[in-house]
Amino acid sequence: MSTSKFRGVIPPVVVPDTPDGALDVASYERSLNRMIEAGVDGLFVLGSSGEVVFSTDERREQVIRESVRIIDGRVPVLAGIIDTETERVIEQGKRAQALGVDALVATVPFYALGGPVEHEEHFRILHDELELPIFAYDIPVCVHAKLGWKLLAKLGAEGVLAGVKDSSGDDIGFRYLCQENERLGHPMSVLTGHEIVVDGAYLSGADGSVPGLANVEPEGYVRMWKAAQEGDWATVKAEQDRLNEISHIFDVTSGLTGYAGGVGAFKTALWLMGIFDSNQMPRPVKAMEGENVEAIAQVLRANGLL
């Protein structure tokens, strides 16, 4: 079992915006404190759900600075350093580590096409140029490349990677990765980003989860992790079943694509629940309105969250 401090429930933090696109610090503080008080084990800022690619460098620095101030050492902070290619990622990494986070989360390069040779070289360079532990962020839906479990395990065993945040949707690769990581002495913390099947990932041997839905309902994920630690799989499944009912905020809306429907559902729920002051989205994405808002409200009501 991992002795990493990066284990358990580590939500990817959703970011509230003011109507003119600035960071809504008061709402942000409310949301972070709520998750910490619910017992989460860490927080992942500037992830895909955290508007990282929508944020200018200045905005990214503000998000990290405010996060570090608010969290104040209560839980570890992981920061996404997402950018197109190695030199740019290094710059993001240097800025993030200067601001006091605990670990860095990087994808493989995107936009320009590459393959496993470039992926491996990329992580090796990041490891050489940066000080903090590095998590590989495996998210093919965004970067259009899948990291193979054999490469990840090798980089873990050599100390290049401290962990993996898996948002690949490939439960088979994830299963092999957990098993190989164990065989190698468990050098990495392997985290699942698939909030709907965290139960299966825990049974597979995951060291924790990075569930976006924990922004909306952190307690359930905290209880699920505790039950998994105790081997109480019936409770693990029951908690997942209940969380999945809430997750229908993703599929009751219509006319929305990608980010607008996904992160838009989180923001709209947090706004309806009084945690965010608005459901403002970053440009060029529009905030949900009308029937879509009502559809989300109904899911929240049906699950006792409104």
Added chain:
Amino acid sequence: MSTSKFRGVIPPVVVPDTPDGALDVASYERSLNRMIEAGVDGLFVLGSSGEVVFSTDERREQVIRESVRIIDGRVPVLAGIIDTETERVIEQGKRAQALGVDALVATVPFYALGGPVEHEEHFRILHDELELPIFAYDIPVCVHAKLGWKLLAKLGAEGVLAGVKDSSGDDIGFRYLCQENERLGHPMSVLTGHEIVVDGAYLSGADGSVPGLANVEPEGYVRMWKAAQEGDWATVKAEQDRLNEISHIFDVTSGLTGYAGGVGAFKTALWLMGIFDSNQMPRPVKAMEGENVEAIAQVLRANGLL
């Protein structure tokens, strides 16, 4: 027919690096001058072939500054302002236009998922926030979304877009776009990036081409454009046939993926031809070596370029 100043042969400029990763200004000057002397009608800097996503903001500024200095008004300069989402693209655009380029080339957002609603809003915001003419860069292989010809034509007719640089590989959409653009009074300059089928694109009604291979052999593309202007289609085809023989530098190498094989072939050819001082690639991509270099040399020799 378009009266745009952005027509004809507008190569996407390949960038030489020194062994320690800096911009090799002397080689760069040699290559730009060579293309201008061959008669190209414009130059597109910081395109996908121009290492835009590999370049830090500082490096991007250096590339633009040196390009503007070297080109010195002899032909129009288009600059890529490629970044993940709208606010970041605006920043790239403001920096580029402050440095004296003539037009800006922007893709749709990438990494985060969006759809036509976000694409349209994105270009409208860029048009509002930036001063220079904007070209839509349609390159699904990099951004994983295809711009529909109906949306492009609409944005052209409304003055939001000054043109399209098509690297989509969708010759049907391109054909419809040219035809619709003509029907609307030809508001846009429609350029093809598909260096292998420029002949078909010209017959389709394209206003010009953006051929990476023109870094290696600009004269052929210049002759092809002149022949197309004169309706001499037999010559257009013959020039394309000849250029395609040179283009086999893309398919005679082995063991390379994406950028390493594509832009790597350009750099290796330019190095072998004495225009670049090395075939250095940007991190994490490795430069071609050994048999791959020899395979490219053979293609160049067979076509009289060595």
Added chain:
Amino acid sequence: MSTSKFRGVIPPVVVPDTPDGALDVASYERSLNRMIEAGVDGLFVLGSSGEVVFSTDERREQVIRESVRIIDGRVPVLAGIIDTETERVIEQGKRAQALGVDALVATVPFYALGGPVEHEEHFRILHDELELPIFAYDIPVCVHAKLGWKLLAKLGAEGVLAGVKDSSGDDIGFRYLCQENERLGHPMSVLTGHEIVVDGAYLSGADGSVPGLANVEPEGYVRMWKAAQEGDWATVKAEQDRLNEISHIFDVTSGLTGYAGGVGAFKTALWLMGIFDSNQMPRPVKAMEGENVEAIAQVLRANGLL
């Protein structure tokens, strides 16, 4: 230039159904005769547009038998022998050649995953087991594999393939294939299936076209081919422009996916034009109704076909 008898305009024949799903022989005869009288150079039956995969073996035999009877040697008949894997394709091929067609058109295997090794072996086996000339049908949208031009050219040079029917949407691969086929002495007849960009394909060196839209408007494609033979590229382009206006029958409907919108548009147009007695589609596809029919009628009217 090819001396093949399989050159020029060879429409993929759309098949009319009666309301209870039988072959509507009278409508079929009307449509075939109309295309032959317009001057087409061949007919391709049981292609993707010809309901081949919707048809039982008995129905396929009926379609071929009626086609051979109606066409009666006036033009060559190519028959699709589409099935999942080699042994099944051989069976389809043996049945087709027993019924008197002139050439066979086969895709690579589909459903089960394979690669270039299996593709090459597949065509070699077909060539060994069947008597008639074999065309490779390159249609990745249906079989989810793209045939490389190097493999096709090799199989052509060895006499395994008599030609290629390209519906790949890859104009670059097509350009290389035409050029390589020429270099090898033109062993194959290379036909394009992309009805919207036949002009570019002819300039690329195609030996003919297989345009579904020629079911609706054969004369335009016949004139375009003649103009191409005479090197009159302005007329080639003008004919393509005009045909493309008619092709908007594909994009004025809504709520339809794939076959329902594509072949459905052909059938609805032919029905509105009085050539087919209905626009019946094969199960499980529904025929167009209401506003979609009206939208197609408007396109036909605007182009003088109604």
Added chain:
Amino acid sequence: MSTSKFRGVIPPVVVPDTPDGALDVASYERSLNRMIEAGVDGLFVLGSSGEVVFSTDERREQVIRESVRIIDGRVPVLAGIIDTETERVIEQGKRAQALGVDALVATVPFYALGGPVEHEEHFRILHDELELPIFAYDIPVCVHAKLGWKLLAKLGAEGVLAGVKDSSGDDIGFRYLCQENERLGHPMSVLTGHEIVVDGAYLSGADGSVPGLANVEPEGYVRMWKAAQEGDWATVKAEQDRLNEISHIFDVTSGLTGYAGGVGAFKTALWLMGIFDSNQMPRPVKAMEGENVEAIAQVLRANGLL
């Protein structure tokens, strides 16, 4: 919980061929008996691993006839009725049910493009035209369409579908499907085809599994199912861990694509273990040789199977 007789471990049966491509009945009988004696709960013949798309109609009938004869009622028999479109699938279904199987397994149409409207209509027609219970076979890697869990659940609730065989690799959709099926009173038997993550699928609520690897090692899957029934999740995971070590027969070979490497690994293992008389593959696929065979032998030896 399901009261269906189609639950538990139902291996998709791998088929042995003689060197000249005939069904090797003696080997087949050996393999089926071995699985039944190990305690499997059903057998799925003519699945994707069972060479269904490689088999002529005559061969399919032979496989079903021999299967029914050998199995002789000891466990239920499900038969794949895989073909391109509805009318052809109906024909396959009628032939199969005439031969005495217990249920039919059908994919959505493939080759021609369709969408959810066609998928729903397809299953409704199959239900109307056939007598036996129908399982939807969700296998996007082969048919290039994913069945949505909402549609599947609806068809289950209406009695159109008796179950689902999920080979989609979408553990999230599977999780939702199991949960919705439960909410609707468990009308369907929901089976996972993902042999590597059966543990997670059982925790998700699956009614059973269809693991190809059970051809090689049936006992492990039988023990895993029993442990799951008893809620002994530690044993479930441990059995899966052990089976996954054997599953490396998939990833120790090189130079093979798709079927050649996947089903080829099963056949080679069964041949090395003395159950099959050869590792012959169906045309155009080649059997494994040399180092690949040795690599598989090593995995088997390391896991005590040789």
